[in-house]
Amino acid sequence: MKPFLRKEIPAALSELPDATAYEAGYLVTKNAGWRNVRPVIELDKCTGCLQCYLHCPDGVIFKDKGKVAVDYDFCKGCGICKKICKYAAIRMEAEK
Amino acid sequence: MGKCFLSGNEAFAYGICLARPQVISAYPITPQTIVVEKLSELVEDGSLKAEFIHVESEHSALSCAIGASAVGARTFTATSSQGLLYMAECLTYASGGRFPIVMMNANRSTALPWNIYGDQRDSLSQLDCGWIQAYAENAQESLDLALMSYYVAEHREVSAPFMANLDGFVLTHTYEVVEVPAKEQADSFLPPFVTENKMDFGHPRNLAFSAGPEHNTAFKYKEHIGLLNAKKVIAEAEEKFARIFGRQYTGLIESYRTEDADYILITLGSIAGLVKEKVDKLRAEGKRVGLIRLRYIRPFPNEELAGALKNAKAIAVLEKDVSFGNEGTVFTNVNSALHKAGISIASSNYIGGLGGKNISEADIEKIFEELKEEKTTIQFLGLGGAEKWVYPQGL
Numbered sequence: 226m227k228p229f230l231r232k233e234i235p236a237a238l239s240e241l242p243d244a245t246a247y248e249a250g251y252l253v254t255k256n257a258g259w260r261n262v263r264p265v266i267e268l269d270k271c272t273g274c275l276q277c278y279l280h281c282p283d284g285v286i287f288k289d290k291g292k293v294a295v296d297y298d299f300c301k302g303c304g305i306c307k308k309i310c311k312y313a314a315i316r317m318e319a320e321k
Numbered sequence: 322m323g324k325c326f327l328s329g330n331e332a333f334a335y336g337i338c339l340a341r342p343q344v345i346s347a348y349p350i351t352p353q354t355i356v357v358e359k360l361s362e363l364v365e366d367g368s369l370k371a372e373f374i375h376v377e378s379e380h381s382a383l384s385c386a387i388g389a390s391a392v393g394a395r396t397f398t399a400t401s402s403q404g405l406l407y408m409a410e411c412l413t414y415a416s417g418g419r420f421p422i423v424m425m426n427a428n429r430s431t432a433l434p435w436n437i438y439g440d441q442r443d444s445l446s447q448l449d450c451g452w453i454q455a456y457a458e459n460a461q462e463s464l465d466l467a468l469m470s471y472y473v474a475e476h477r478e479v480s481a482p483f484m485a486n487l488d489g490f491v492l493t494h495t496y497e498v499v500e501v502p503a504k505e506q507a508d509s510f511l512p513p514f515v516t517e518n519k520m521d522f523g524h525p526r527n528l529a530f531s532a533g534p535e536h537n538t539a540f541k542y543k544e545h546i547g548l549l550n551a552k553k554v555i556a557e558a559e560e561k562f563a564r565i566f567g568r569q570y571t572g573l574i575e576s577y578r579t580e581d582a583d584y585i586l587i588t589l590g591s592i593a594g595l596v597k598e599k600v601d602k603l604r605a606e607g608k609r610v611g612l613i614r615l616r617y618i619r620p621f622p623n624e625e626l627a628g629a630l631k632n633a634k635a636i637a638v639l640e641k642d643v644s645f646g647n648e649g650t651v652f653t654n655v656n657s658a659l660h661k662a663g664i665s666i667a668s669s670n671y672i673g674g675l676g677g678k679n680i681s682e683a684d685i686e687k688i689f690e691e692l693k694e695e696k697t698t699i700q701f702l703g704l705g706g707a708e709k710w711v712y713p714q715g716l
Contacts, residue, residue: 241539243480243547244419245532249525254533274325 260302270314276307322501329492334359334459341508343394346374346385352489353401353427378406383411390420393519402429416451421474427488438677439489440641460497521580573622582611584692627662635667641674673702
């Protein structure tokens with residue numbers, strides 16, 4: 226299962242845990258600030274072979290209602306998924 | 322067991338045994354080896370029901386303790402000198418993760434020149450890593466500290482790892498008569514370790530995550546507050562300890578004949594025993610001298626020192642440490658406490674006992690003699706003809 230962020234990032238100290246531990250599935254911060262280019266999946270070309278999922282070093286590729294998707298909160302934009310895709314179903318777009 | 326003839330290492334091992342840790346991971350290093358050997362014997366003969374894990378390095382010893390603590394086990398490890406430095410990377414993982422691991426450190430010199438004898442440069446170089454740091458004076462205090470360390474570290478408002486320091490050889494290998502409490506007494510002092518900061522199938526958690534610039538300060542602030550909270554929990558632990566065992570400790574500092582003292586020597590660890598004897602002799606000659614022993618240096622006794630030093634004319638800090646290019650680190654900390662309290666008196670630093678060099682009664686006499694000059698100096702003891710820097714010239 227894809228981890229998800231807390232819906233609201235806590236503003237008050239008292240809302241943050243004392244130890245670096247949340248209940249499973251929650252993360253304290255996004256980590257994608259240095260991405261220059263983002264992978265975009267062209268679903269009409271995608272066969273769902275999941276080679277991109279297997280090769281992604283950050284584990285950000287997942288299936289959303291049966292379709293391959295990217296978690297942009299954690300994708301660093303390395304482009305390995307684009308390189309590995311035999312069906313040219315992933316293109317890299319510049320971040321604006 | 323009642324009264325036993327034990328070394329500091331053995332006394333600490335019995336204290337740990339009474340605290341009933343569930344996991345012990347350690348790697349041997351002189352002069353810590355005996356505490357680990359003793360505990361492995363106690364596990365083997367069934368006196369202590371714990372998992373004893375032989376690891377391949379100090380880095381692994383603490384990593385293993387962190388893993389065990391992260392599943393809710395009471396854990397113990399021990400090290401010294403280069404071993405402490407080798408596990409340094411893991412020190413902040415333990416403190417940042419708020420894992421209340423207890424570690425005994427046998428204070429020993431750090432290389433180079435390579436040396437196995439005692440000084441305090443190993444632990445004092447790690448003051449900023451988020452661990453509570455205590456320094457024992459004798460074998461009885463070592464045992465008692467081992468028991469109290471878990472009480473303090475595991476307290477919910479503290480949740481910090483605890484480093485108990487014993488002077489290498491002088492304390493770790495010297496035999497003394499030690500009162501070893503009964504198991505039932507120890508059990509009534511120290512409750513079992515209960516924590517929510519653990520991996521748990523029933524309540525899965527995401528441990529040891531990242532926090533970027535936005536939240537990092539908040540986590541570090543909470544860690545800082547945890548260590549400050551240790552002050553009141555140490556007092557609470559000592560009060561309960563005194564009720565059950567009849568031995569009363571004195572919090573972050575021990576003041577010895579300081580009430581009306583003009584000249585006060587501040588030090589830490591086993592050398593305090595010799596200083597007390599010297600203070601008694603000088604008092605018998607009518608000299609108004611006293612001693613403050615720092616029992617804890619993290620959290621640092623700022624207020625306690627300010628209270629104890631407010632009527633002194635001059636103080637000296639005697640420590641087995643130097644922060645090269647500056648002065649002894651304990652001296653820096655003490656001066657900060659004085660400054661914050663608005664106390665403006667001469668303070669001198671004596672750096673001695675490096676690499677196991679003996680600090681003699683004559684050295685202590687010299688310190689008290691020079692204190693009367695009420696000058697701020699920094700000097701090394703044990704160089705033969707001592708080099709002396711008078712502040713600010715030559716600094």
